[in-house]
Amino acid sequence: MDEPQRFDLVISGGDVIDGTGDDRVRADVGISGDRIAAIGDLSEAQADERIDATGKAVTPGFVDVHTHDDRLLFVDPAMRPKTSQGVTTVVVGNCGVSLAPFTAAGRPKPPLDLIFGLDPVRFPTFAAFIDQVDKQPAAANAIFLVGHQTLRITEVSDLGRTATDAEIDAMRAGVAEAMEAGAAGFSTGLFYPPARAASTDEVARVAEVAGAAGGIYATHLRNEGPDLLKSVEEALEIGRRGDMPILLSHHKASGVENHGMVRQSLPMIREARKTQKVALDVYPYIASSTVLLKERVADSSKVLITWSEPMPEAAGRDLAEMAMEYQIKPEEMVDRLLPAGAIYFSMAEDDVRDVLAFEDAMIGSDGIPHDERPHPRLWGTFPRVLGHYSRDIGLMPLEEAVRRMTGVPADVFGLKDRGYLREGAFADLVIFDPETVIDRANFDTPMEPAGGVDAVMTNGAFVWRSGAATGAKPGRALRRGADLVPKG
Numbered sequence: 360m361d362e363p364q365r366f367d368l369v370i371s372g373g374d375v376i377d378g379t380g381d382d383r384v385r386a387d388v389g390i391s392g393d394r395i396a397a398i399g400d401l402s403e404a405q406a407d408e409r410i411d412a413t414g415k416a417v418t419p420g421f422v423d424v425h426t427h428d429d430r431l432l433f434v435d436p437a438m439r440p441k442t443s444q445g446v447t448t449v450v451v452g453n454c455g456v457s458l459a460p461f462t463a464a465g466r467p468k469p470p471l472d473l474i475f476g477l478d479p480v481r482f483p484t485f486a487a488f489i490d491q492v493d494k495q496p497a498a499a500n501a502i503f504l505v506g507h508q509t510l511r512i513t514e515v516s517d518l519g520r521t522a523t524d525a526e527i528d529a530m531r532a533g534v535a536e537a538m539e540a541g542a543a544g545f546s547t548g549l550f551y552p553p554a555r556a557a558s559t560d561e562v563a564r565v566a567e568v569a570g571a572a573g574g575i576y577a578t579h580l581r582n583e584g585p586d587l588l589k590s591v592e593e594a595l596e597i598g599r600r601g602d603m604p605i606l607l608s609h610h611k612a613s614g615v616e617n618h619g620m621v622r623q624s625l626p627m628i629r630e631a632r633k634t635q636k637v638a639l640d641v642y643p644y645i646a647s648s649t650v651l652l653k654e655r656v657a658d659s660s661k662v663l664i665t666w667s668e669p670m671p672e673a674a675g676r677d678l679a680e681m682a683m684e685y686q687i688k689p690e691e692m693v694d695r696l697l698p699a700g701a702i703y704f705s706m707a708e709d710d711v712r713d714v715l716a717f718e719d720a721m722i723g724s725d726g727i728p729h730d731e732r733p734h735p736r737l738w739g740t741f742p743r744v745l746g747h748y749s750r751d752i753g754l755m756p757l758e759e760a761v762r763r764m765t766g767v768p769a770d771v772f773g774l775k776d777r778g779y780l781r782e783g784a785f786a787d788l789v790i791f792d793p794e795t796v797i798d799r800a801n802f803d804t805p806m807e808p809a810g811g812v813d814a815v816m817t818n819g820a821f822v823w824r825s826g827a828a829t830g831a832k833p834g835r836a837l838r839r840g841a842d843l844v845p846k847g
């Protein structure tokens with residue numbers, strides 16, 4: 360008589376949504392160590408623990424493709440804003456802002472202060488940064504991008520001009536070191552002051568080093584307003600020159616006069632996908648968030664302050680209301696608040712839905728974890744897509760929503776044995792209730808954990824369960840080559 364199968368854990372009776380977009384299937388999931396060992400009828404199997412998931416969805420762990428969690432990995436290793444909503448892997452180093460390599464003295468220039476804080480930890484090499492993640496693991500896995508702004512602030516003596524050949528060579532060396540250390544690619548934030556003077560040629564010459572190593576080019580476009588289409592074309596050109604995949608970050612049209620422009624940019628991207636590898640991500644809100652900038656105030660219907668160094672009491676306040684209290688113009692109020700961060704209401708709901716509905720659009724929170732009063736996307740992005748946009752609005756089936764959070768990013772970044780729920784894959788899993796999953800974070804209470812998320816597992820260990828972090832830190836640094844093997 361055959362011995363019964365034995366597992367560390369069996370999740371029984373759940374609706375398995377595997378990340379491919381296929382219909383859900385009622386099945387049991389057996390886990391041994393850090394891997395999914397079996398999927399099917401495991402009613403006769405033995406297990407150290409058995410969880411009844413009847414009526415619940417069992418899916419791969421979500422991949423947050425656009426984060427600024429570089430330092431959060433160290434200061435809150437439980438990664439509560441992410442694990443609470445089902446995220447088991449984060450991509451850090453976006454918008455040209457990475458924690459390494461950085462050795463410049465003094466306070467980091469905005470927007471680097473979004474992740475560095477007032478007393479930053481400095482890593483002279485990218486390898487030192489990733490190695491530290493190995494030594495101080497978090498609850499979630501991490502994929503790493505090396506940032507153009509970080510390199511530029513370190514290597515370019517005058518940020519008001521394009522880099523010299525020598526400075527470009529220095530940045531190229533920084534990218535080469537990062538790729539050798541295991542970075543997945545190179546990111547830019549050409550909208551931000553430290554990078555605005557960079558020419559397309561400068562960026563392409565630095566980016567091509569990552570492309571030669573098999574990396575991706577992720578970009579916060581130079582302009583998401585009136586010059587959106589030109590900026591998309593610039594990104595496509597950089598991708599072509601570097602012969603590398605492109606990831607357009609948090610795609611949107613910002614500013615009332617530009618609403619509806621995604622109806623031009625999305626067909627443009629669709630056409631480019633016929634000859635280039637082009638991906639995009641989106642967050643499900645009409646408000647963005649970054650450092651406080653005067654030029655962003657002008658094109659926003661409302662601005663909320665997320666933090667202010669000289670006026671910490673401003674966190675959560677409306678900029679216009681504060682300006683009225685002080686009897687000054689909003690632009691003068693900005694000067695009093697700086698350095699600071701803000702939330703900008705500048706997008707149209709129809710545009711957000713159009714981008715969410717675009718084929719293969721991935722989900723990225725773009726949350727800023729060190730803000731005093733952060734944008735609710737930090738805690739609510741993934742359940743908002745699952746609950747509000749998929750279930751309540753009907754924008755896409757639940758299986759498709761899950762695919763955008765799991766299988767699609769796994770393919771874009773070349774995740775090895777992650778992003779799909781199948782035998783042999785790593786046990787990065789989420790158990791949630793499709794009928795009740797929802798974001799609870801809002802602009803008044805932005806740090807509320809999601810509803811309907813029962814349990815989250817990273818590499819076979821529970822990191823979120825019954826509404827709380829477990830304290831487990833099984834996350835891993837995922838390196839290009841060993842853990843990331845892009846297709847093609």
